[in-house]
Amino acid sequence: MRIQRGYKTELDLNNAQQTACAKHAGAARWAWNWGLARKIEAYKAGEKVPTAIDLHRQLNVLKQSEVPWMYDVSKCAPQEALRNLDVAYAHFFRRCRTGKGRPGFPRWKSKRKGIGTFRLTGAVRVFDDAVQLPRLGRLRLKERCYLPMADASTRILNAVVSERAGRWYVSVQVEREVPDPVQPDGGMVGVDLGIKTLAVVSDGTIIENPKALRRGMARLRMLSRRVSRKKKGSANRRKAILRVAKQHARVANIRRDVIHKATTMLTRTKSAIVLEDLHVAGMLKNHCLAGAVADAAPAEFRRQANYKGGWYACEIIEADRFFPSSKRHVKCGYVYAGLKLSDRTWVCGGCGETVDRDPNAAQNLLWYGQFGRNLNAYGESGAGRAETSGETALGEVGTKHMEDTLSNGGVLKW
Numbered sequence: 001m002r003i004q005r006g007y008k009t010e011l012d013l014n015n016a017q018q019t020a021c022a023k024h025a026g027a028a029r030w031a032w033n034w035g036l037a038r039k040i041e042a043y044k045a046g047e048k049v050p051t052a053i054d055l056h057r058q059l060n061v062l063k064q065s066e067v068p069w070m071y072d073v074s075k076c077a078p079q080e081a082l083r084n085l086d087v088a089y090a091h092f093f094r095r096c097r098t099g100k101g102r103p104g105f106p107r108w109k110s111k112r113k114g115i116g117t118f119r120l121t122g123a124v125r126v127f128d129d130a131v132q133l134p135r136l137g138r139l140r141l142k143e144r145c146y147l148p149m150a151d152a153s154t155r156i157l158n159a160v161v162s163e164r165a166g167r168w169y170v171s172v173q174v175e176r177e178v179p180d181p182v183q184p185d186g187g188m189v190g191v192d193l194g195i196k197t198l199a200v201v202s203d204g205t206i207i208e209n210p211k212a213l214r215r216g217m218a219r220l221r222m223l224s225r226r227v228s229r230k231k232k233g234s235a236n237r238r239k240a241i242l243r244v245a246k247q248h249a250r251v252a253n254i255r256r257d258v259i260h261k262a263t264t265m266l267t268r269t270k271s272a273i274v275l276e277d278l279h280v281a282g283m284l285k286n287h288c289l290a291g292a293v294a295d296a297a298p299a300e301f302r303r304q305a306n307y308k309g310g311w312y313a314c315e316i317i318e319a320d321r322f323f324p325s326s327k328r329h330v331k332c333g334y335v336y337a338g339l340k341l342s343d344r345t346w347v348c349g350g351c352g353e354t355v356d357r358d359p360n361a362a363q364n365l366l367w368y369g370q371f372g373r374n375l376n377a378y379g380e381s382g383a384g385r386a387e388t389s390g391e392t393a394l395g396e397v398g399t400k401h402m403e404d405t406l407s408n409g410g411v412l413k414w
Helices: 015-044 052-063 068-072 076-098 212-228 235-269 290-296 298-311 357-372 393-407
Strands: 001-012 117-121 130-133 139-140 154-164 167-177 189-191 197-201 204-209 271-278 315-319 345-348 352-355
Touching: 015 052, 015 076, 015 117, 015 154, 052 068, 052 076, 052 298, 076 290, 117 130, 117 197, 130 154, 130 167, 139 298, 139 357, 189 298, 212 290, 235 298, 271 298, 271 357, 290 298, 298 315, 315 357, 352 357
Parallel strands: 189 271, 271 315
Antiparallel strands: 001 139, 001 167, 117 154, 130 139, 154 167, 189 197, 197 204, 345 352
16 A cells, blocks of 8 residues: 655754745745735736746746846755645635635744745755755754655655744655555444543543643743743744743644554544544533633544554544533433433433442443444434433434443443
8 A cells, every 4th residue: 555644853954054044935925915915916906816837937037137046045945835736725725615724824924933844855864863955955853753764665754844843853755655554453432532631532542631731721821921021023932932932832842742542542542433423512602611621632532543543444433423422321222311411420311229420421422332333313214303301212222222331230232
């Protein structure tokens, strides 16, 4: 199986190399803004909107007179920026045509929001401790033997250099031949994503939520106050802003690290994972929960699980958005319609048992993956919804499963 995969690691640059990388990023940013202005002008004038190839030809003429400093950087940096602009325009019109999501018209890029990134193609070579890029030469890496080298089964496509909080990174995209994945023998599990805990697995595994933003908020407030007390435009203010950026990067790295480890562990060891189809955008509109939901990043968890499932032959199943995983008692099928988000436990009105919210939801998701995939959210095989305030209709498959469960003394036998 031939796949494309990216590998990102940090660069160890000296001052001259940092200046050269900043020039390339500035050239890419300038080309994006210039190309965006040309496209808008052509649209308003009723002319044909120029493509990336047209803009690059015009830019080659400008280099000789108005922007001679472009000769100091690789031609790939502005060229790839114009290609990215074409892709952004295509996505904008696609979203307008389909009506899915915000249209998201391409925006002007400002240096105040970050130095930015640039992509280089062509002669990209990887060594144990360095990477060689066009016009930049050989750049040292902080991590040895991580980036894959080109060989008979691996082809290097391009490299993207980026900056964040004063640190420079390189991401190398490669196309390589890998053996077909073998499905793990860990069986199917249900995974309930939450805020108190990052995830609860139906096999009893609990993945703790690091709550990186909540724990780092005190330092963020302190660093932000220091920025407000510095004179605008001063060197001390720039230093204070860099400290805030480093703290934000630390928070994001902690969150990303935990999610990567959790999704990799699950997809490598389980044959199938059942996740909820959460309406994250709607949850973020609640100002009381928005910070906690964003800190847990359930959408990122699901995104990583989806693409890693293809890597490791793990099937990813998404439960129906209206499936009552938290409200439904997995042992008797009773649905508690009055469950609140603050209720961590509740008493079942069908059998009188005290139900722990998160493990019960994980078990319900496992039941959905094994028995309820062909049923609707309330367990029926039809398109309608059961209008009941207490116990819901479970359908033929669900009823049989619940009868088997009760006959076994209320213990789940999957």
